[in-house]
Amino acid sequence: MRTELTARAIRWSWFRWTTAGEFAGFLVPALVGALTSSPQLLVLTGVAEGAVLGVAQAVVLCRVDGGLSRRNWIGATALAAGFAWAIAMLVVHNGERLNALPLAALLPIAAVAGTGVLLSLGTAQWFVLRRHFARAHLWIWANALAWGAGLLVFTAVTTPLWQPGQSPVLIALIGALGGLLMAAAMAAVTGAYLIRVVGERSAQERRERVPAKVVRS
Numbered sequence: 001m002r003t004e005l006t007a008r009a010i011r012w013s014w015f016r017w018t019t020a021g022e023f024a025g026f027l028v029p030a031l032v033g034a035l036t037s038s039p040q041l042l043v044l045t046g047v048a049e050g051a052v053l054g055v056a057q058a059v060v061l062c063r064v065d066g067g068l069s070r071r072n073w074i075g076a077t078a079l080a081a082g083f084a085w086a087i088a089m090l091v092v093h094n095g096e097r098l099n100a101l102p103l104a105a106l107l108p109i110a111a112v113a114g115t116g117v118l119l120s121l122g123t124a125q126w127f128v129l130r131r132h133f134a135r136a137h138l139w140i141w142a143n144a145l146a147w148g149a150g151l152l153v154f155t156a157v158t159t160p161l162w163q164p165g166q167s168p169v170l171i172a173l174i175g176a177l178g179g180l181l182m183a184a185a186m187a188a189v190t191g192a193y194l195i196r197v198v199g200e201r202s203a204q205e206r207r208e209r210v211p212a213k214v215v216r217s
Helices: 007-035 039-064 070-092 095-099 103-129 138-161 168-216
Strands: none
Touching (some): 138 168
16 A cells, blocks of 8 residues: 555545545535526536545545545546436436326436436446546445445435425525435445555555565575
C-alpha cells in the first residue's frame, strides 16, 4: 500500500466520510424536491449531490493513493449522479404512460432503467480507479449492490412515513432521515469492497518486492 493506514482505519474513515458526504449531498434534492417537482432542477441537484459525495470520498481515496486525481473523481461522481437522477425523473414523470403499458413491455423498460441507475456511479468511478487498482472492475458491482441496498432502505423508511397533505418541512425531514440511512448502507457495502481491492494491491506489491530482495542478496 502507498499509505500507513490500516484496513480498519480505511474502512472506518470511508464509512464516516461517505455517509456524511452522501447525506449532505442528498439534502439538496430532498429540500428542492419538497418545494418543486421540476425534473430539470432535480437533475441539477443530483449533480450537486454527486459532487458533494465525490469530495467526501476523495478525502479517503487520496490518503490511500496520493496519485489519484481528486478532480477526476469528483467530476465522474457528479456526472454519474446527474445521469442516475435523469433516468429516475424520466420514469417518474412518465409514470402514467408506463403504467398503461402491458407487463411484457414494462418489464424490459424497468430492467434497463434500474440497471442504468445502479451501474452509473460505479462505472463512472471505475474509469478513475482502474489506473490505480488491478481489479477495479469489482467497484462497479460493489456500487450496484450498495446503491440497491441503500435504495431499499430509503424506500422501507420513507414509504410508510410520507402521507398526503404533509407540509414541505415534514416531507423534507422524512426524506433526510431516509437519505441518512441510505447513505450509511451504501457506505458500509462500498467500504467492504474498497478494503478488498486495496488489500489485493497491497499483497501484489509485497510479492513484487520479494524477488528484488532475493536478487540483492
